[in-house]
Amino acid sequence: MTDFIQMTGIGKSFAGIIALKDASLAIRPGEVHAIIGQNGAGKSTLIKILTGVYRRDAGDVRKDGKPLAVSTPREAQDAGIATIYQELSLVPLRSVTENVVMGYEPRTRFGLIDWKAAHARTREILARFGVDVDVTRQLGSYSTAIQQLVAIARAVSLDAKLVIMDEATSSLDDQEIETLFSVVRNLRDSGVAVLYISHFLDELYQICDRVTIMRDGQTVATHVVAETTKLGLVSEMLGRDASEIQAAGLTALSGGHGNPGEVLLEAEGLRSKTGLRGTSFNIRKREIVGLGGLLGSGRTEAARAVFGLDAVSEGRVRHHSGAALDTPAQAIALGMGFLTEDRKADGIIPHMSVRENITLAMLPRLKRMGAVDRERERELVAHYIDALQIKTSGMEQPIRELSGGNQQKVLLARWLALEPEILILDEPTRGVDVGAKFEIQSIIRKQVADGLAVLLISSEFEELVEGADRIVVLQEGRSVSELQNPGITEGALINAIAHHHERSVA
Amino acid sequence: MSATVAIMRERFDPSRHGALLALAVILLFNLLVTPNFLQAQTLFVNISQVATIAIVAMGMTLVIATGGIDLSVGAIMALSGALAPLIFLSDFAAANPTLGLTASIVVPVFVALCCGIFNGVLVSFLNVQPIVATLIFFISGRGLAQVLTNGNLQTFTNPSFSYLGTGRVLGLPFQGWLVLLIALILYWVVTRSIFGRQLLAVGGNERAARLSGIPVHRVKIGAYVICAGLSGLAGLIVVAINSASDAARIGNLMELDAIAAAVVGGTLLQGGRAPIFGAILGAVIIQLVKYTLLANGIADEVALIAKAGIIIAAVYLQQARKE
Numbered sequence: 001m002t003d004f005i006q007m008t009g010i011g012k013s014f015a016g017i018i019a020l021k022d023a024s025l026a027i028r029p030g031e032v033h034a035i036i037g038q039n040g041a042g043k044s045t046l047i048k049i050l051t052g053v054y055r056r057d058a059g060d061v062r063k064d065g066k067p068l069a070v071s072t073p074r075e076a077q078d079a080g081i082a083t084i085y086q087e088l089s090l091v092p093l094r095s096v097t098e099n100v101v102m103g104y105e106p107r108t109r110f111g112l113i114d115w116k117a118a119h120a121r122t123r124e125i126l127a128r129f130g131v132d133v134d135v136t137r138q139l140g141s142y143s144t145a146i147q148q149l150v151a152i153a154r155a156v157s158l159d160a161k162l163v164i165m166d167e168a169t170s171s172l173d174d175q176e177i178e179t180l181f182s183v184v185r186n187l188r189d190s191g192v193a194v195l196y197i198s199h200f201l202d203e204l205y206q207i208c209d210r211v212t213i214m215r216d217g218q219t220v221a222t223h224v225v226a227e228t229t230k231l232g233l234v235s236e237m238l239g240r241d242a243s244e245i246q247a248a249g250l251t252a253l254s255g256g257h258g259n260p261g262e263v264l265l266e267a268e269g270l271r272s273k274t275g276l277r278g279t280s281f282n283i284r285k286r287e288i289v290g291l292g293g294l295l296g297s298g299r300t301e302a303a304r305a306v307f308g309l310d311a312v313s314e315g316r317v318r319h320h321s322g323a324a325l326d327t328p329a330q331a332i333a334l335g336m337g338f339l340t341e342d343r344k345a346d347g348i349i350p351h352m353s354v355r356e357n358i359t360l361a362m363l364p365r366l367k368r369m370g371a372v373d374r375e376r377e378r379e380l381v382a383h384y385i386d387a388l389q390i391k392t393s394g395m396e397q398p399i400r401e402l403s404g405g406n407q408q409k410v411l412l413a414r415w416l417a418l419e420p421e422i423l424i425l426d427e428p429t430r431g432v433d434v435g436a437k438f439e440i441q442s443i444i445r446k447q448v449a450d451g452l453a454v455l456l457i458s459s460e461f462e463e464l465v466e467g468a469d470r471i472v473v474l475q476e477g478r479s480v481s482e483l484q485n486p487g488i489t490e491g492a493l494i495n496a497i498a499h500h501h502e503r504s505v506a
Numbered sequence: 507m508s509a510t511v512a513i514m515r516e517r518f519d520p521s522r523h524g525a526l527l528a529l530a531v532i533l534l535f536n537l538l539v540t541p542n543f544l545q546a547q548t549l550f551v552n553i554s555q556v557a558t559i560a561i562v563a564m565g566m567t568l569v570i571a572t573g574g575i576d577l578s579v580g581a582i583m584a585l586s587g588a589l590a591p592l593i594f595l596s597d598f599a600a601a602n603p604t605l606g607l608t609a610s611i612v613v614p615v616f617v618a619l620c621c622g623i624f625n626g627v628l629v630s631f632l633n634v635q636p637i638v639a640t641l642i643f644f645i646s647g648r649g650l651a652q653v654l655t656n657g658n659l660q661t662f663t664n665p666s667f668s669y670l671g672t673g674r675v676l677g678l679p680f681q682g683w684l685v686l687l688i689a690l691i692l693y694w695v696v697t698r699s700i701f702g703r704q705l706l707a708v709g710g711n712e713r714a715a716r717l718s719g720i721p722v723h724r725v726k727i728g729a730y731v732i733c734a735g736l737s738g739l740a741g742l743i744v745v746a747i748n749s750a751s752d753a754a755r756i757g758n759l760m761e762l763d764a765i766a767a768a769v770v771g772g773t774l775l776q777g778g779r780a781p782i783f784g785a786i787l788g789a790v791i792i793q794l795v796k797y798t799l800l801a802n803g804i805a806d807e808v809a810l811i812a813k814a815g816i817i818i819a820a821v822y823l824q825q826a827r828k829e
Contacts, residue, residue, distance in 0.1 A: 309717070332719035346717055349710035351778040360707055361718040363700050371698045414718070 002065060004029040004193050005050065005081075005162060011058035012045055019045045020217045023059075027162060030191045032184060034204050034225070037214035037237055038295065038459050043197060046214070047164060051083050052076040082155030083164040090151055092140030097122040099139050100154045125153045129183045145176030152183060156192070163187060164195040181207050200296075201230050215239050231498040234294075238461055238494060260469060261285030262320070264422055264453050265336075267306055269315035274301040277477035278315070283422055288444075288454040290468030292461070292493055298477035299457045300341055303424045306455070307331045307338045332361055337415030339408075341426040341457070347411045348399045355381045355395040358413045365418075384413035388443060405436030412440060416447065423447070424455045429463065441467065461490045473497060524823045525770055525787050528816070532794045540801045550679055552790075552797055554671065554747060557681035558583075558740040560789035562760055563767035564692055565733030567785040570768055571696075571709045572729045573777030574629055574636035579764055581647025582621050582734050583741030583757025586614035588651035590742050591660040591751045594667055607666050611742060618738025619731055621647065626727030640730075644761065651753035661750040671746030681743050685786065688736065693782045702780075705729060709777025766813060767792055770820040791816065 005027040012020040020042045027033050035043050048054045050061065052070035061068045063079060070076040073083070090099045097118050106117040122135045131149050139147060148168060155163050168180060184194050184207050196208055204211055204225055211228065213220040213236045220236055266282040279302045283289050291299040304310045306317050308327045319325050319334055328338070340346035349357055358381050359366060366373045381395045388409045392402060399410055408428070415423055425444065429437040441463070448454055458464050464471055471483045473496045481496050536543045562579050569576045590610045593599060599606020621643055628639035673680035696702040704725045707715040716722050737757070745751045769775065770791055771784030792813060799809045 307717075327719075328717050329719040329721060338717060340717060345711075346713050347711075349707050349714055349778070351710045351774075352706065356703065356707075360703075360715070360720070363703055363720070367700055370700060371694075372700055372703060374698075 003027060003062075004064060005068075006062040006065075007046070007050065007059065008062075009059040010046060010049060010056050010061070012049060012054060012056055018217055020049075020056075022218055023214065024219045025050075025212055026222065027193050027195060028210075029161070029193055030188055031209045032188050032194045032196055032207050034196045034198065034208040034211040035214060036198070036201070036204070036211060036233065041214040041237075042217040043214055044166070045217075047083075047166070047195070047197070050076070051081055051164065077158060077160075080159060080161035081164065082158060082160035082162070083166065084148065084151045084155065084168055085166050090139055090147060090154075092147075093138055095137060096126075096133060096135040096139050096142070096150055099150055100125065100135075100157055102154075104158060121157065122153070125157055126150070128156075129153065129186060130179070143176070145179060148180065149183060152187075156187070160192060162193045162195060164197070166197045168196070168198070177203075201233060204233075213237055231494070234498045235494055238490075260287035261451070264320050265306065266318045267302065267315070268318065270302065270305050270312050270317070271314035271477075272301065272305055272310055272312050274298075274304065274310050275477045276301050276305060276312070276315075279305075279474060279477060279479045280315075281472040281479055281482075283453045283455055285421075285453050286448060286451050287470070288448055288456050288468045290456045290458070290464040290471040291474055292464055292471045292483075293474035293497060295459070296476075297474040299474055300426055301477070302474065303338065303426055303455060303457060307336060307424060309338075332418065335418070335421035336424070337361070337418055337420040337422070338424040339411055339415055339426060339428055341430065343404070343407055343411065348407055350398070350400040352399060353396045354385070354390070354392050354399055354402070354410055357399045357410050358384055358395075358417060361414050362418050380417055381413075384417055388413050388416075389439060405440075408440065409436065412443065416443075420452065422453045422455070424457075426457045427459065428456070430459070461493055465490050465493055525772065525784065525791060525820070528770075528819070529787065529791055529794070532791065532798060536794070536798055536801075540798060543801075548797075552793055553682040554679040555797075556789050556793035557679070557685050558743050558757075559760070559763050559767055559793060560685045560786045561681075561688060561736050561740045561743070562733075562757075562764040563771070563785040563789045564688060564782055565736035566761075566764040567768045567771070567773050567780050567782060568692070568696075568705065568729045569636070569733045570765070570773045570775060571705055571777055571780035572726050573709045573712065574726065574729070575765065575775075576625065576640045576730060576733050577637060577761045578621065578625060578640040578643030578647055579733065579737040579740075580757035580760035581643050581645070581651070582618050582737040583744065583760055584648045584651040584753050584755075585621070585654075585741070586618045586738035587741035587745040587751050587756040588655045588660075588753040589614040589617060590667070590745055591662050592654060594664055595660065595662055603666075607664075610667060611670075614742060615735055615738040618741070619735045621738075622731035622734025623727060625734065626730035629730065630723035630726040648753065651756075655751070655753050657753070659750060659752045663749065668746045668749055671743050671748070684739075684743075689782055689786055692732075696780045696782055701725065701728060706778055706780060709779070711778075763789075763792055763813075766817050766820075770816060788820075 003026040005025070007023070007025040010020050010023045023042055023046050025035070025046060035046070037043050045054065049056045052072045052075050055071065068079060070079055091102070100122045101118045106114040106121070108114045119135050126133065126135070126149070129149055129152070131146065133142060133146060139150060152163060187194055198204065208225045210222060211225050211233070212222045213233065215237060261284055263282050263284050268280050270276045270279040276298050279298060281289060291302060293299055301310065305312050308325050308331045317325050321334060323330070323334055325331055325334060331338070349360065355377065359377050363372065366377055378395070384390070385392065385395060390409045390413065391406050399407055402410065412428070428444065429440055444454060456464065456468055465488050469485050471488060471493060472479050473481045473483065475497065483492060483496060542548065562583070566576055566579065593610040593613055594606050596606065599610065625640050625643065628634040628642070629636050669680060671681060675683050696705070704715070704720045705728070707718070707720055708722050708725050712722060741756055744756050767788035768785050769788065771786070771788030772781045773779055773784065795812050795816060796809045799812060800806065
């Protein structure tokens with residue numbers, strides 16, 4: 001069978017950082033094709049190149065064997081490639097019909113919109129999906145699932161030959177997912193290819209024919225789904241051969257040699273609207289506790305709940321002092337810090353200087369007659385710039401001018417300056433070059449030796465396995481098991497994650 | 507190396523120095539064209555008129571620095587301006603002149619501060635869009651003022667109160683000195699105080715500020731309260747200048763002048779920067795353009811168009827500055 005879409009040797013970098021390197025993707029007509037990979041593996045970049053959102057630096061894109069040149073999403077749509085995004089790009093206040101035909105309205109002889117024809121066409125398309133709704137009603141009055149189907153209907157009405165679905169099921173319930181799947185099968189049977197992006201491996205086995213695995217901006221492999229196992233997919237996603245690592249045993253740098261002290265913080269049966277469904281763990285002095293799990297397993301959500309950022313609907317967080325812990329300000333006052341995953345959105349204040357960014361969380365402690373004690377501030381900042389080897393032209397340089405690794409060090413300094421008891425580190429070395437990464441890790445290790453307790457979240461299993469004394473494995477918002485160092489191997493961790501995956505299916 | 511680059515960039519920052527350049531051009535133009543521009547009288551007139559814009563613009567700068575906006579400043583001016591004569595013309599004030607005079611300044615400003623709390627609570631705790639939250643007083647504040655005064659023009663003769671608008675200190679208008687005093691205090695607040703640092707952090711990245719334990723709600727309320735308090739004060743000055751209070755006219759369109767002055771002065775509308783002296787510079791430019799056109803016999807309506815031109819230029823410079 002010839003491929004409908006063929007992407008080969010695709011390269012793309014953003015401001016010098018390589019996002020894709022020799023990536024490829026081949027989609028056959030009438031197949032459901034999945035792309036999986038960790039965060040930052042390059043899935044979305046690859047798709048955005050296909051749909052004309054980004055321009056590729058290198059490589060070749062062909063449709064039906066002929067070179068395909070799209071530079072805008074509209075051109076992609078005209079080439080038969082439609083995308084259904086996680087956040088629907090529809091107009092909820094207009095009718096179902098209007099949303100389906102928008103931009104391509106059928107006209108009467110007089111150039112007016114032929115509403116009769118439009119309604120009829122919309123009804124007919126939706127009926128093919130087994131959806132029977134009043135097409136003249138506002139789209140927003142229907143459920144997310146219906147809206148999603150309308151988005152697909154729109155794609156089909158534009159004669160799409162490839163429908164890209166990005167995390168389509170993330171906001172649907174089981175029954176709605178079933179409806180969506182039957183529509184996907186329906187599309188496949190009528191010869192439309194579907195490119196399916198999901199973090200839920202179970203779904204792959206339900207509707208996908210083939211799967212492409214990406215890692216570090218490269219395409220690792222493409223398999224027929226029926227010939228794979230979940231453990232195999234997970235280890236390919238992470239770039240580890242499970243059995244081989246299991247045999248190789250413990251790495252030299254592993255944690256577990258420390259001497260953890262008393263329990264500082266305890267989370268018990270946390271449930272929240274953000275997706276926690278029973279997460280429990282504790283953190284002790286002089287200890288690094290890792291949170292392991294795939295994306296969407298509730299790692300960051302657990303950290304946010306513990307830090308008082310998201311409300312907990314059930315369960316509780318107990319600090320050893322017994323004090324309430326409901327807001328970040330209270331958490332900070334209790335000696336906690338939270339280095340967030342998204343440096344740009346949650347971390348840096350771009351207009352402010354390195355100095356102001358470092359002392360942001362400790363302002364109350366620098367108070368002298370209502371003002372900031374500038375002398376002490378400078379001393380402290382100078383100390384941390386030196387201790388963390390932050391490369392900056394001076395403490396007055398705006399933080400936005402620093403490199404990613406140095407920005408991360410500034411944020412780490414922000415929390416270390418508080419001399420915290422507990423520090424939550426969410427992806428502390430993401431997007432940081434190798435040198436800075438090693439420095440950051442050794443700074444953390446030194447602090448832990450001095451008594452700091454760390455809750456570590458990392459998508460890099462190496463970092464978790466080597467750094468953590470214990471790893472709490474999360475799955476779909478639940479803590480399902482706990483691994484103890486020394487003794488954890490990447491294979492063991494992957495096993496723990498995949499094992500529970502298998503079990504949850506059964 | 508990159509430090510020098512940073513300094514150079516600072517030196518040629520068009521959003522700041524563009525305004526200074528504009529001021530220089532306007533002054534030069536006036537020196538050449540406007541008759542009697544170099545008279546002391548010209549200076550006095552301009553200082554006494556620019557003061558209210560500058561005072562409100564400084565408050566507006568703080569609100570904009572949090573990423574918000576305050577449309578209610580003009581209405582709050584009217585409210586406080588209507589209250590003051592009601593108090594010092596009352597029987598109570600006739601019996602206790604000193605107490606009455608004090609109350610006629612303290613009470614309106616206090617009422618204004620309460621309006622600011624209302625705005626701030628809506629914006630922070632209830633998460634209402636600033637433009638909508640402050641629209642409430644924009645609409646109702648002036649109405650309230652007119653109801654209080656039955657829509658009447660209140661005229662009065664009260665030399666002590668009028669000192670606010672007509673007094674002289676060292677030969678210069680009292681309100682000019684008041685602007686300077688407020689500016690120095692606010693400059694200290696923005697650059698030195700904990701509150702100022704928190705204010706800029708909230709405007710610069712609210713999520714990061716919250717994560718760093720900054721009391722985001724309280725900081726925002728603080729900004730709206732200061733802005734409203736300054737508006738109340740400005741309302742009193744307008745009444746004092748005219749020795750009359752007309753609730754329908756006090757502070758009319760002041761919100762636009764204040765926003766324009768803040769923007770011309772280099773405040774970023776997305777928040778994170780609060781150039782206090784920039785706001786004064788912006789107010790001076792707007793006032794001088796108005797004066798220049800007026801002094802050269804050009805209709806007031808044309809001045810509005812000129813003001814629009816200035817705002818376009820200022821916003822253009824801000825956009826150009828973004829990387």
